[in-house]
Amino acid sequence: MANKEKKSDWFVEELHDNYKLMVSVSSLIYQSKTNYQNVKIFQNESLGKVLVLDEVIQLTEADEVNYHEMMVHVPLFSVNIPKKILIIGGADGGILREVLKHPVDTVTLVDIDGEVINICKKYLPSISKNSFNDSRVKVIIEDGVNFISKSSEKFNVIIVDSTDPFGPGEVLFSNDFYNKISNSLAAEGIAIFQGGVPFLQEKQFKKMNNNLKEAFSLHGFYFVTVPTYSGGSMAIGWGSNYLDLNDLDNSIIENKIIKSSLDLKYYNLSMHTSSFGISENLRKITQRKK
Numbered sequence: 410m411a412n413k414e415k416k417s418d419w420f421v422e423e424l425h426d427n428y429k430l431m432v433s434v435s436s437l438i439y440q441s442k443t444n445y446q447n448v449k450i451f452q453n454e455s456l457g458k459v460l461v462l463d464e465v466i467q468l469t470e471a472d473e474v475n476y477h478e479m480m481v482h483v484p485l486f487s488v489n490i491p492k493k494i495l496i497i498g499g500a501d502g503g504i505l506r507e508v509l510k511h512p513v514d515t516v517t518l519v520d521i522d523g524e525v526i527n528i529c530k531k532y533l534p535s536i537s538k539n540s541f542n543d544s545r546v547k548v549i550i551e552d553g554v555n556f557i558s559k560s561s562e563k564f565n566v567i568i569v570d571s572t573d574p575f576g577p578g579e580v581l582f583s584n585d586f587y588n589k590i591s592n593s594l595a596a597e598g599i600a601i602f603q604g605g606v607p608f609l610q611e612k613q614f615k616k617m618n619n620n621l622k623e624a625f626s627l628h629g630f631y632f633v634t635v636p637t638y639s640g641g642s643m644a645i646g647w648g649s650n651y652l653d654l655n656d657l658d659n660s661i662i663e664n665k666i667i668k669s670s671l672d673l674k675y676y677n678l679s680m681h682t683s684s685f686g687i688s689e690n691l692r693k694i695t696q697r698k699k
């Protein structure tokens with residue numbers, strides 16, 4: 410009890426209406442305001458280091474693998490030959506770290522905020538694990554919408570690791586952005602979008618479903634549990650003009666996983682296949698015309 414009373418510093422996340430998340434701060438590691446957002450990194454005794462942007466938790470050392478492994482390995486084990494990869498957002502380097510476990514040729518990471526990349530490299534090295542120094546990686550500091558509007562390159566996998574739909578990340582949830590991502594996919598390519606927690610962010614889930622439906626021939630969702638994205642499972646949206654992630658041959662995926670012998674903590678074949686189960690209320694939303 411005495412120990413509990415000592416924890417007088419609490420970070421309070423107020424991302425959702427009528428619902429708050431409180432995480433104790435055992436020490437503040439870093440705090441600043443960049444040109445785009447407020448950045449805070451603090452230590453929590455149970456969760457390790459916690460990264461917060463604009464008062465919203467982006468990751469904790471304890472459960473970041475759940476999110477990063479599922480955002481990356483589901484598409485990379487599903488496409489035929491994942492050679493050219495684009496990450497939009499992802500300044501912490503967690504998505505990059507997981508992508509580089511595959512024999513890819515190039516990874517382009519486009520984040521609007523170069524300061525967050527440098528801050529994470531310095532204060533959260535456990536996330537990127539030196540990935541930014543890999544010779545396959547090209548980092549571009551630019552708004553993701555501007556980049557994709559100008560780019561004529563085609564990518565096998567595009568992963569949108571954005572903040573929530575306000576502040577600098579808002580544009581990454583627009584219909585126009587989804588159409589441009591679709592046009593930037595190679596013929597058999599697949600795009601992945603972080604979709605929030607539908608139990609508390611149903612409106613965002615509906616909008617993402619509509620965006621995906623309009624921009625891609627095939628689309629859907631899979632789900633991951635990330636305990637510090639509170640409120641239930643998190644949805645990950647996918648879109649493709651060729652591949653149906655709901656209808657892949659699991660034995661092919663299993664063979665690829667075994668052959669790769671990657672060092673993973675969360676992702677495996679059972680997580681891959683079970684993540685495509687969808688609750689009846691969300692399935693109905695995905696079936697609606699609009």
Ligand code: SAM
Binds near residue numbers: 519570576
């Ligand atoms: N995994 C965490 C999550 O899902 O919340 C972390 C996401 S990552 C830290 C989010 C990144 O998106 C930030 O680094 C932010 O700078 C970047 N971002 C926000 N708006 C952007 C935009 N318009 N273009 C490119 N990157 C953007």
